[in-house]
Amino acid sequence: MANGEFGLERELKIIKSGIRSVFTPHIPVDEIQHFFGREEEATRLVSVINSPGQHILVYGDRGVGKTSLAKTTCKVLLHRIQRGLFFEKSCDSNDCFSTVFEEPLEKSGIDFSFKERTQTHNESGGAGINLGMAKADVTSKREVKTTTSAIFKPNSPSWVANQLKDMSGVFLIDEADSIQSNEDKKKISELIKLLSDCNSDFKLVVVGIAKTGEELTAGHPSVERCLKEVSLQRMCNDDLKKIILNGMKSLSLIPDDYVVNKIVDISAGYPHFTHLISLKCGEYAISNNERHITRNTLKVALSEAVKDSEGALKRMFDTTLRALNKPAEYKLLLLTAAYCKSPEFRSAELREKLNSKFGVNIDSQSLSRRLTLLTKGDKLTILEKPARGCFQFTDPRMPSFLKMALNSDDNEI
Ligand SMILES: Nc1ncnc2c1ncn2[C@@H]1O[C@H](COP(=O)(O)OP(=O)(O)OP(=O)(O)O)[C@@H](O)[C@H]1O
Numbered sequence: 001m002a003n004g005e006f007g008l009e010r011e012l013k014i015i016k017s018g019i020r021s022v023f024t025p026h027i028p029v030d031e032i033q034h035f036f037g038r039e040e041e042a043t044r045l046v047s048v049i050n051s052p053g054q055h056i057l058v059y060g061d062r063g064v065g066k067t068s069l070a071k072t073t074c075k076v077l078l079h080r081i082q083r084g085l086f087f088e089k090s091c092d093s094n095d096c097f098s099t100v101f102e103e104p105l106e107k108s109g110i111d112f113s114f115k116e117r118t119q120t121h122n123e124s125g126g127a128g129i130n131l132g133m134a135k136a137d138v139t140s141k142r143e144v145k146t147t148t149s150a151i152f153k154p155n156s157p158s159w160v161a162n163q164l165k166d167m168s169g170v171f172l173i174d175e176a177d178s179i180q181s182n183e184d185k186k187k188i189s190e191l192i193k194l195l196s197d198c199n200s201d202f203k204l205v206v207v208g209i210a211k212t213g214e215e216l217t218a219g220h221p222s223v224e225r226c227l228k229e230v231s232l233q234r235m236c237n238d239d240l241k242k243i244i245l246n247g248m249k250s251l252s253l254i255p256d257d258y259v260v261n262k263i264v265d266i267s268a269g270y271p272h273f274t275h276l277i278s279l280k281c282g283e284y285a286i287s288n289n290e291r292h293i294t295r296n297t298l299k300v301a302l303s304e305a306v307k308d309s310e311g312a313l314k315r316m317f318d319t320t321l322r323a324l325n326k327p328a329e330y331k332l333l334l335l336t337a338a339y340c341k342s343p344e345f346r347s348a349e350l351r352e353k354l355n356s357k358f359g360v361n362i363d364s365q366s367l368s369r370r371l372t373l374l375t376k377g378d379k380l381t382i383l384e385k386p387a388r389g390c391f392q393f394t395d396p397r398m399p400s401f402l403k404m405a406l407n408s409d410d411n412e413i
């Protein structure tokens with residue numbers, strides 16, 4: 001076998017190089033040396049957390065770098081300026097208000113495993129029971145039987161605020177959009193308001209996928225004053241370039257300018273794709289004992305990157321093409337749409353692009369018909385129509401995926 005048994009020789013070379021901790025497409029960055037750009041947002045986050053009574057909400061599209069921004073800045077902040085505890089909770093659809101705060105509550109001394117305890121002791125011995133406990137005494141002549149039961153109200157924002165307000169630290173609540181109930185989201189907002197009112201040093205950083213901050217706070221009105229918002233947009237090309245160049249340099253790899261520009265172009269502001277393609281380029285070069293990353297390396301890397309892409313994107317692309325009569329035609333159409341400047345495009349713009357890039361002439365009615373077909377179906381479709389005559393990709397990361405999948409198919413643009 002060329003790369004040793006089951007590719008082990010190749011794997012060993014790659015592991016030894018350390019490339020998988022430099023380019024990390026599937027995990028957020030949490031160390032300053034791998035974190036690029038976002039100066040303005042990081043500065044705002046630090047200053048808000050350091051301002052009495054203020055908490056922060058970070059929102060934006062899927063995959064723009066929300067968790068990386070929140071994690072890296074919190075870690076740096078706690079390390080260099082504030083001393084305090086750091087808690088992190090990644091929410092899922094099963095979470096509600098009471099489950100979100102379990103860890104900090106436990107740290108504050110709440111023992112959730114404790115429900116009820118019965119103690120027997122003689123009359124003179126008084127049981128010292130702490131806050132949060134109810135006491136029922138059953139007295140006999142010689143003995144006192146004391147049943148203590150815990151009064152926990154993890155569902156109540158004011159009870160939770162009371163337990164947490166004297167702690168110092170930061171609590172990162174990630175994937176807040178996964179919390180299903182608006183009631184629970186509202187309760188988080190209420191808690192923020194209560195912590196803010198008592199000037200607590202326990203700060204919340206709420207992070208989630210959303211178009212507006214309101215989606216994550218369920219429109220709670222009075223929280224606005226104490227919950228500052230950071231809307232995270234896609235990364236700019238210069239910062240994406242920094243990810244590639246710094247990473248490659250640390251691995252002693254030399255990418256051609258063409259490769260760097262192409263990776264930036266395909267990424268379209270999404271650092272995930274920058275990491276993914278750079279990783280695949282680097283892995284290929286390292287396993288072949290090469291230092292230069294050339295156009296040919298990129299070609300192999302793109303098809304590897306497609307194999308490693310998120311299942312949801314791959315499935316949507318495959319099922320869309322499988323359902324069509326002339327998939328090659330639609331591939332070209334989708335690839336051209338992926339190169340449209342703004343997320344929303346009109347069929348006239350696409351028509352013009354098809355002509356200038358590929359010399360393809362198509363009448364406007366047939367093009368509109370084809371585009372509309374891509375918005376129709378029982379399941380989630382690859383395109384949607386936000387307004388009459390306007391189209392956009394349902395998943396904003398789809399253009400990057402298409403550029404990877406179709407460029408590696410030899411459709412060089
Ligand atoms: N500032 C940055 N510098 C370098 N790499 C970054 C930066 N921000 C994000 N990344 C990389 O981009 C990818 C996506 O980042 P991250 O997981 O933080 O995004 P997200 O918005 O939280 O995604 P999701 O919506 O899926 O939770 C990761 O591979 C991460 O390593």
Ligand SMILES: [Mg+2]
Pocket residue numbers: 028066067068174175
């Ligand atoms: Mg995230």
